[in-house]
Amino acid sequence: MALSGMIDRVAASLLVGLTCLFGLREWGVAIPASLIQMPALLVVILLGIRVRATRKAFILAAIGLSVWLALAGQDWLGISRNGLEKAAFIAAFFTALSTLRNVAETSPSLRKAGRFLASQPPGRRYGALTVGGHLFALLINYGSISLLGGLASQSARSEPDPLIRRLRTKRMLLAIQRGFIASLPWSPLAFAMAVTTAVIPGASWATAVLPGLGSAAIILATGWAMDSIFKPRLANPPKRTPVEGSWALLSPLFVLLALLAVTVLGIHFALDIRVVGIVMIVVPVIAIAWALMQHRSLGADADFTIRVRRYLDEELPGYRGELVLLMMAGYIGTVGAPLLQPLVSGLGFDTDAVPAWMILALLVWIIPVLGQIGMNPILAVTLIAPLIPDPEPLGVAPSALVAAIASGWALSGATSPFTATTLLIGSFGGVSALHVGLRWNGGYFLVTAVLLTVWVLAYGLLL
Numbered sequence: 001m002a003l004s005g006m007i008d009r010v011a012a013s014l015l016v017g018l019t020c021l022f023g024l025r026e027w028g029v030a031i032p033a034s035l036i037q038m039p040a041l042l043v044v045i046l047l048g049i050r051v052r053a054t055r056k057a058f059i060l061a062a063i064g065l066s067v068w069l070a071l072a073g074q075d076w077l078g079i080s081r082n083g084l085e086k087a088a089f090i091a092a093f094f095t096a097l098s099t100l101r102n103v104a105e106t107s108p109s110l111r112k113a114g115r116f117l118a119s120q121p122p123g124r125r126y127g128a129l130t131v132g133g134h135l136f137a138l139l140i141n142y143g144s145i146s147l148l149g150g151l152a153s154q155s156a157r158s159e160p161d162p163l164i165r166r167l168r169t170k171r172m173l174l175a176i177q178r179g180f181i182a183s184l185p186w187s188p189l190a191f192a193m194a195v196t197t198a199v200i201p202g203a204s205w206a207t208a209v210l211p212g213l214g215s216a217a218i219i220l221a222t223g224w225a226m227d228s229i230f231k232p233r234l235a236n237p238p239k240r241t242p243v244e245g246s247w248a249l250l251s252p253l254f255v256l257l258a259l260l261a262v263t264v265l266g267i268h269f270a271l272d273i274r275v276v277g278i279v280m281i282v283v284p285v286i287a288i289a290w291a292l293m294q295h296r297s298l299g300a301d302a303d304f305t306i307r308v309r310r311y312l313d314e315e316l317p318g319y320r321g322e323l324v325l326l327m328m329a330g331y332i333g334t335v336g337a338p339l340l341q342p343l344v345s346g347l348g349f350d351t352d353a354v355p356a357w358m359i360l361a362l363l364v365w366i367i368p369v370l371g372q373i374g375m376n377p378i379l380a381v382t383l384i385a386p387l388i389p390d391p392e393p394l395g396v397a398p399s400a401l402v403a404a405i406a407s408g409w410a411l412s413g414a415t416s417p418f419t420a421t422t423l424l425i426g427s428f429g430g431v432s433a434l435h436v437g438l439r440w441n442g443g444y445f446l447v448t449a450v451l452l453t454v455w456v457l458a459y460g461l462l463l
Contacts, residue, residue: 004050008317011046014039015095015316015323019280022092026277037081040088044327047320055321058328065335074338083334086382087327089276093194094323095316096280099287101143102311106294106302109252110136111147116249118151118172126175126227130220133179135253138187139260142420148176149428167232169429174440177425178223181413185219185406186212188264188275189283192409195330195378196402198276199385203398205275206268211403211459218455219410222448260286322420326378333382340383356394360404360460363388364453367408368445371416372437377409400460407452414441414448 025031069076117132136144152172159165184192294302417433426433
């Protein structure tokens with residue numbers, strides 16, 4: 001095995017080990033902090049060897065902030081170790097989710113379901129894809145955009161009229177994207193909920209899920225309404241083609257979601273374990289069981305041993321750029337927050353004097369605004385969270401702050417040209433991520449942001 005291959009295998013093995021250790025810690029097993037922090041540091045070093053210069057810049061920024069902390073006379077070592085904990089948590093959560101995505105991408109039943117959604121007639125295509133994209137996102141996260149986006153593009157290419165083909169591609173991709181971002185304010189498998197509930201004192205997924213579902217409903221309904229109102233009126237509409245299959249093709253997806261929901265929620269309420277800790281153990285177990293079932297039904301096309309080897313040698317190391325970005329975003333936010341607080345105070349800005357309604361409203365808007373200048377939502381949230389007054393003296397429930405932050409996170413996923421969602425949608429649509437964020441989603445963002453602000457204020461101050 002070449003040196004690069006050995007480095008990838010070691011990094012992947014460390015990531016799997018981190019996931020197991022972090023999961024066990026959440027389940028009450030005493031795991032020394034060094035066994036979490038040191039592997040996280042090694043993962044960043046090993047993966048950072050072969051990432052682009054823009055990703056290496058995040059590593060250099062993290063080192064620079066640590067040095068700044070030391071020069072400022074703060075507890076740089078303790079804060080840096082907290083940053084490594086945050087980076088390790090993000091890496092473990094990402095790795096756990098990637099196991100399910102790996103198996104889902106080779107599932108014939110899910111691919112049939114995706115093809116059925118993409119082939120719906122114009123009258124119900126947007127609704128089918130946005131709801132379907134939402135359901136797929138609950139299961140395979142960003143993999144939903146890759147799977148459905150590819151099928152949507154393939155379906156649109158069969159249209160001979162270039163104008164209709166372009167319009168159909170845009171509407172289908174936007175439906176998928178908006179279905180995906182609607183999962184961010186409430187899904188237990190979304191980074192938005194995992195990170196936000198970790199940084200807001202007293203917050204938990206169980207208490208934040210209901211307002212999150214309200215945000216998701218607004219995101220989905222606004223997209224559908226605007227698509228219906230502003231859909232193009234064509235002089236020569238395309239001929240409808242019969243749809244193959246039935247809605248029963250979605251039954252495997254519902255079964256998997258039900259299994260995941262019953263297992264995660266059952267353990268959460270029975271043992272009072274954090275949802276993110278349950279996800280880190282339960283999701284890989286479900287993925288392994290599903291992979292073994294595919295091994296039996298598909299044979300050599302889904303050989304379990306080959307799958308595991310490919311996952312460790314190719315797939316997990318292939319996420320190196322995304323992993324370094326996410327881990328360093330968590331680290332930089334944790335380390336940078338103590339440096340930002342004195343700067344904010346020095347400017348005479350006292351967050352304790354800001355009324356609760358203004359803080360809730362600002363959180364909806366500031367995360368997508370920061371996304372326009374390249375700030376990852378994880379970085380933005382971990383950097384801003386320490387500046388937010390605690391929920392109790394602020395006079396709002398922790399779930400209200402979570403709902404505001406997660407809503408802003410979702411909007412950033414629709415508009416920031418630096419997020420994976422807009423980059424993927426742009427690649428399928430043949431346009432830039434900036435075009436997707438500002439041209440395709442600009443009006444949608446303004447309308448949805450206003451509605452989400454009203455919802456967050458109503459929930460936080462009235463409900």
